[in-house]
Amino acid sequence: MKTIDLNADLGEGFPFDEQLLQIVSSCNIACGGHTGDKESMKATLRLAQKYNVNVGAHPSYPDLENFGRKEIVISNDDLKNSIMDQVQSFLSIAKEENISVNYVKPHGALYNKAMIDITTATVIVEVIQAVSESLSIMGMPNSVLEILCQESGISFIKESFADRRYTSEGKLVPRSETGAVIHTNEEVWQQIKSTIEKGQLESIDKQLISLKTDSICFHGDTPEALELIQFVKKKLVENSIHIQSFL
Incomplete structure (x- = not known):
């Protein structure tokens, strides 16, 4: 049976976290930079544990x-200190809560920047190296961050997005477009x-691009997130594809 990891960005104050956690196999929990505080982190961690979902910062x-x-x-130093504080707090x-954290996935603009910018990618890798040798990093395949992880001996989780369009270069189309x-x-x-069956998808301008993936992301703040993932779960079952963590 084929398997695929489904992940969602959670702990961001949107209403469907618990429902999503009953479907996904991994979750990325906000840790204070863009949103989130100690109580939201604790609550989301407990829900992830309840539904046996793999946890990332x-x-x-x-x-x-x-x-x-x-x-x-x-500055690089300020960014490094901020990411360090967020991850260590989480x-x-x-x-x-006696819950294992297995990976780190940058959020939003930081995520996009780290995929193409060696300086930003280096900051993230240095934080992980300083915090824990056991943490993996999740990001886009064929990115600067993936290459740096390979060179640094850090396990890299290749991620694609269920609800985002791609350019013909394999980058995410900016949300402003x-x-x-x-x-x-x-x-x-x-x-x-x-993506699962062929390792490729169609870009926004109808070009086929190669995109091998270990995990597929649903954004918890997308208004249709719960409806979309429920539909996808149904289709995965129909196609004999099992939702399972990449670990």
Whole structure:
């Protein structure tokens, strides 16, 4: 039987975390940079444990105002300290709850920047090396961050997105552009099916691009997130594809 890991960005204050955690096999929990506090982290961790879901930290630029979705001007040292504080705070809370954290996935603009910028990718890798040798990093395949992880001996989890369009270069279409986010069940399913079965998907300009993946992400803040993932779960069952963590 084929398997695929489904992950979701959670602990961000949106209403469907518990329902999503009954379907996904991994979750990325906000740890204070773009949103989230000790109570939201603790609550989401407990729900993840309840439903036996693999846990990752989800740090971002320190930018509550823009939900971490705008690249900000920040020194490398300040960025490193911020990510370090976010991840260590999350790990500390998880330890209190006796819950394992297995990976780190950057959020929003930090995620996008780290895929193409060696300086930002290096900051993230240095944080992980300083915090824990056992943590993996989740990000886009064929990215600067993946290459740096390979060179640094850090396990890299290749991620694709269920509800986002790609450029012909394999990058995410900016959210500011029309059509960047996919909102319909069938379009999301067709993208996922192609990714799982063929290791490729169709870009926004109708070009086929190679995109091998270990995990597929649903954004918890997408209004249709719960409906989309429920539909996808049904289609996965029909196609004999089992939802299972990459671990």
